[in-house]
Amino acid sequence: MPRPHRPVRKNSASRGARPADTGGRATRGRRPSTPVSTDGPVLELDVERIAHGGIAVAHHEGRVVFVADAIPGERVSARVTDAAHTRFWRADTLEVLTASADRQAHVWAEASVDRAPERRAGGAEFGHIAPERQRALKAEVLTDALRRMGGVEREVEVRAVDPELAPGVRADGTGWRTRVRLQVAEDGAVGPYAARSHTVVPVASLPLAVDELADLAPLADRFQGARTIDLVAPSGADPQVIVTDESERMPRGQRPVTTEVVGDRRFAVDRDGFWQVHRGAAATLSRAVQELIDADRFDPRAANLDLYGGVGLLAAAVGDRFGETVRITSVESDERATMHAGDNLAEWVGARAVTARVDRYLASLEADAGQGERARLRDATVVLDPPRSGAGRDVVDRLAALRPRQLVYVACDPVALARDIGLLRAHGYELEELQAFDLFPNTHHVEAVARLAAIV
Known part of the structure; x- marks a missing residue:
């Protein structure tokens, strides 16, 4: 069992070249939340296919509707969140009316369709789909x-x-992430961004993370004045929790080096x-x-x-x-x-x-x-x-x-x-x-x- 590390608070003398990889680049300062309509019309949609980017495609009165958290073949009730485009709308699934045989309980409870869309954790947008159908x-x-x-x-x-x-990775597609970035809200609460948003969502679990990171994640702690929390589990070194302060700027000095096997x-x-x-x-x-x-x-x-x-x-x-x-x-x-x-x-x-x-x-x-x-x-x-x-x-x-x-x-x-x-x-x-x-x-x-x- 790898030896756990206490959180390391980074400052301008120890910052690395780029953040632990979670699929995006680092940002300087906290980004504003993305406004999402919560009072748009609710539609019943027949889902047709998946588009590039993981969003399902449906049609309503001749207009394309990109709907999140749905599976081709389903009928869903979805709220329109973005109607600014003339050729397409965006919508979030509110209720599954006719479920696909490939729908499963979401592997991440905090990202489930049972939660309000603005409170669904981002980063596991296919977690409601059986692994074979995902592929x-x-x-x-x-x-x-x-x-x-x-x-x-x-x-x-x-x-x-x-x-x-991939030892330790489970057949349901959990337990694989060796690097995870968590965001810090204004009040110091820790969590991922909500799906398609920059709103921090507190969570009680990180099922996609490897077990040693899931165990170390300080999800219940407060980090006032911090910007991000990086969880890193190299294959040839001990796992770490790294706290980046709001005041941190350009890297200076020696950068920490680790080993991958x-x-x-x-x-x-x-x-x-x-x-x-x-x-x-x-x-x-x-x-x-x-x-x-x-x-x-x-x-x-x-x-x-x-x-x-x-x-x-x-x-x-x-x-x-x-x-x-x-x-x-x-x-x-x-x-x-x-x-x-x-x-x-x-x-x-x-x-x-x-x-x-x-x-x-x-x-x-x-x-x-x-x-x-x-x-x-x-x-x-x-x-x-x-x-x-x-x-x-x-x-x-x-x-x-x-x-x-x-x-x-x-x-x-x-x-x-x-x-x-x-x-x-x-x-x-x-x-x-x-x-x-x-x-x-x-x-x-x-x-x-x-x-x-x-x-x-």
């Missing part, structure tokens, strides 16, 4: 995005994480830096990247690249599969992450870590590479794991101009992935394989790993 809905969204934006007809299966890679390998990472949040995510993605690289196309002596490389997780996965002769450059804009990547990849003589924006790094390769280096780039395998917004047109254009043999693209947003696949197809790359994983159970998020190859 099926995510597959539908990814399949639809690939067809509409990528021009690809492909049936997708979203897999549950292998239990061997994937298989037999240890990775140094800033405690407040980016790391995959699901207990089994790093191992799952490492394995997927290893499986999707086509060994017949892989040249260990080529100018292989790991773009948006972080602390070197996926570059290490490539090295572990193909051996000590692998040549690979990990490119990351965060200087601290690059520093750790250099240490984490030190055993490979041909590995190096570069601090640079990916678009600028690719532009410099295109401008400065000699004939020999261009040939090594054409023989290369490129792994890329961009942020939620995807790589985008500029990076895709520059990458395609270098013409690497194969690309292995790790994505946490189905629409961004599909858009970039469409852009790559226009440059003569085709999608060959795709794996998708439920790395965010009880939410709408899904992770996918795709291999694309240059078609001669």
Whole structure:
């Protein structure tokens, strides 16, 4: 059993580069609550499908209604909360009139449809849906995005994480979050934001968190003058509760470093830096990247690249599969992450870590590479794991101009992935394989790993 930590109150001398990851960026100062109508009209709606973002779609008198906390096939009573748009409205489910066979008691009581919408905790928007149906809905969204934006007809299966890679994670999709951010209200009360709001909701439980964080969470305490409470449970270090004061500003001084373990390998990472949040995510993605690289196309002596490389997780996965002769450059804009990547990849003589924006790094390769280096780039395998917004047109254009043999693209947003696949197809790359994983159970998020190859 990990040794519990007393809350650490951070000040300007100890702040990390970025907050414990909960799917969003840090904000400076407390954000105002989002106004939500509580007196809009109540409609009876037949729910048709799930849209990107996890909101169900219905129609009322020809207008699209995006309704929260519903499942396709249900009939619900929902209150309109936003009617400002002419083409669509937004609504919250108040009562389920005809329930889906896949509706279950919400895994997080504080997010249940039984509570008033403005008091429902955010961050578990699929928690009322049976796990198998959750994965099926995510597959539908990814399949639809690939067809509409990528021009690809492909049936997708979203897999549950292998239990061997995620000890302690339960079959109902709880007990997986190793990093959780809680907000602090004006009166010092602690909790998550309400769904689709910046109102802090006090809660008595954190079922998505790994057990050691759920046990440590100071949910009944008051933190007057604090801004956020970060709960962090690295796989290679003790769990911690970290309090960030309202007065905290830019980071100064030494940043705390922790250790994450994937298989037999240890990775140094800033405690407040980016790391995959699901207990089994790093191992799952490492394995997927290893499986999707086509060994017949892989040249260990080529100018292989790991773009948006972080602390070197996926570059290490490539090295572990193909051996000590692998040549690979990990490119990351965060200087601290690059520093750790250099240490984490030190055993490979041909590995190096570069601090640079990916678009600028690719532009410099295109401008400065000699004939020999261009040939090594054409023989290369490129792994890329961009942020939620995807790589985008500029990076895709520059990458395609270098013409690497194969690309292995790790994505946490189905629409961004599909858009970039469409852009790559226009440059003569085709999608060959795709794996998708439920790395965010009880939410709408899904992770996918795709291999694309240059078609001669």
